[in-house]
Amino acid sequence: MAPLASIGFYLALLTFPDWSGAIEGSRYMTTILRDMTVFAIYALSLDLLVGRAGMPSLGHAAFYGSGAYAAAIASQRLATSELTVTLAAAIAVSAALALVIGLLCVRATGIFFLMLTLAFAQMVFAVAFQWTDVTGGSNGFAGIARPTFGGLETSAPEALYRLVVIVFGLVSLLIWWISRSHYGRALVGVRENERRMRALGYHTRRLKLSAFVLAGALAGVAGALSAWSFRFVSPNDAGIGRSVEAFVMVLIGGAGTLLGPIVGAGVVLYIDRVLSSAIPFSQAVLGVVFVAFVLAARQGIVGSLRAALVRVRR
C-alpha cells in the first residue's frame, strides 16, 4: 500500500503543472512546490548523516552553497548551459569539499562533530563572501542560465519544475535504496554503536567519511537546483542560517525516515515564504517550533505519528 501511495503521490507532484491549471494561483503554487522539492532534496541529503549515520552536521550549507556556486560559475566560465556539465561541476566541487572537510571532522563525534562542521562550513561562507572576483562577493551571483539537457530547454517554469521533481524522485530512490542496503544498515550500526561496529571489522571512519561525501554531493545537487530556480546565489546559501534550516527540516519532520525530511522541508518553507510575509517574526516562530520539537517530540512529525500508529494498532 505504502509504495503504491508514494508512487501515486509522486506522479501527482510530477504532473502538478498539467492538472492544476484551473486552480487559482496555480503558477505561484508551482513555484512554491518547486522550492519545497529543492529543500526536500537538501533535507534528505542531510538526513543521511543525521538520521542514518548519527552524524549531527551543522555545516551542510557548505555543500549546498558550493554546489550552487559551482553550477553557476561553471555555466558562466565554460559558456555552456548543458546540464551534464554544470550538474557534474556542482557534484564534483561539493563532493571534493565534503571529502576535505569530512577528513577533518569524522574523527570527532556528537557535539564535537557538530561544532567542527559548523566552523568549517563557515570557512566556505567566508570564501564565498571574500573571494569577490569569482563569486561576486556579498552581492552574490545573479542571472544564472537555466540548464539545457540535450536539446531540451528548462527556461520555462514548467520544464524546470519537472527537472527538479525528476531529480527529487531519483534522490529519494537512492536514499530509499541505501536505507535497505547493507551499506545503509552499516551506517545505522555506526550510529547505534560505533565501537561494536569496529570490533565487527567495519572500517567505521571510512563508512562515515563516505556518507559525508555522498551527503555533500547530494546537497550540491540541491544547491545547483536552487541556483537554477532562483537564478541567484549568495553567500547566505553557504551560511550558518542555511545549515540550521536543513537541520530544522530533518528534526521537525523526523530524522531517519524517508518521509520526515520531506515533510520538514514543507514546514520550513511554509514558515519561510508564507508566514514571513504575514508576520515580521517568522524566524522566531521557527525557533520556537524547533525548541518545542527538541523538548517534546524529538522523533519529529513523522516519527511521532508512526509511534502513535503503532500504539493504536496494539
Place this chain on the structure above:
Amino acid sequence: MSLELVVQQALNGISFGALLFILAAGLSLIFGMMDVVNLAHGAFYMLGAYVALQVVQITGQFWIAIVVAPVVLAAVGFVIEPLLLRRLRGRHLDQVLLTIGVGFVIVDLIGLYWGREVRTLPFPPGFDRSIDIGGSAYPTYRLFVIAFAVLLAGTLYWIHRRTAMGALIRAGVDDAQMLSALGVDTDRLFAITFAVGAGLAGLAGVVAAPAFGIQPGMDVDALIFSLIVVVVGGLGTLNGAAAGAALVGPAETFGKVLFPQFALALIFAIMAVILLGRPSGLFGRIRIGR
C-alpha cells in the same frame, strides 16, 4: 609593511584577541561544567550589545551599560537553564540543539524590537580619542579593551583558584555527578554557571560594541570565532580560552592585512592544523577529534 603599521596591527590583533577571550571564556565555562556547547552564545553577545545601546540611549552612560547588560544577560541565562535545558539533562546533543532554537528566537526578536540595520555605540567619555603610539595615532578605547580583558582574566583566575565558588566549578568540571552525590545542589550550580556564561557573552557584547559596531550577523561572527578559539585553545579550561584568543586574534588581524581575500580561510587553516596535530586543543583535556 611599515613598522608603524605592524605596531598598529599588532595592537588591533591583541585587542581583538582580548575581546575573544571574554567571549570564549563564557562558552568554555558552560561547556566545562555542563558538557553543552551553547550555540546561543552569539545571540547572547548580540543581545548584550543591544541592551547596552538601549541603556546608553536612556541614560547616556556607557559605564552603566557595561554593568547592566551583563546582569540582564545573566538573568536571561538564569531563566533559560532551568526552564529549558534542565528538562534535557544528560542529553547533551539535544541540549545543544535546543540552544540553536533559543538563539534563533533571540536574534529575530532583537531584529523585531531594535530593527535590522547597522547601529553604532559611541566611545565612552575618556576613551574617545587617540594617542600616539610608535608614530601613529591609536584609539585609546582599544587599549581599554586590552586592559579590561587582562583585568577580567585576573579576576576569573582568582575566582577559579581561590574562592569557594571556584572550587565548586573546578569540581563540577571534573565530575559533576560526584559533586551531586556529595550533596552539592548541582541544579543551582548549573543555573549559575549558565547565567555567568551568558553574562560574559553579554559583557563581550558591550565591550565590542563601540569598536566593532552593532549589526545583524554579529551573532554568527561571534559564535564562529568563539568556537574557533575554544577548538584551538582547548575546551573547558580558562587557559584554553586565553591561549586560543591570543592566537586567533592577531592571526585574524594580520591575515586581513596580508591576504585580504582569505583572512578567514587562514584562521580555519590554523584550526585544521591544530585539530590534526593536537586534537584536544592547546590546553584542553578533552580530545575533540578522537
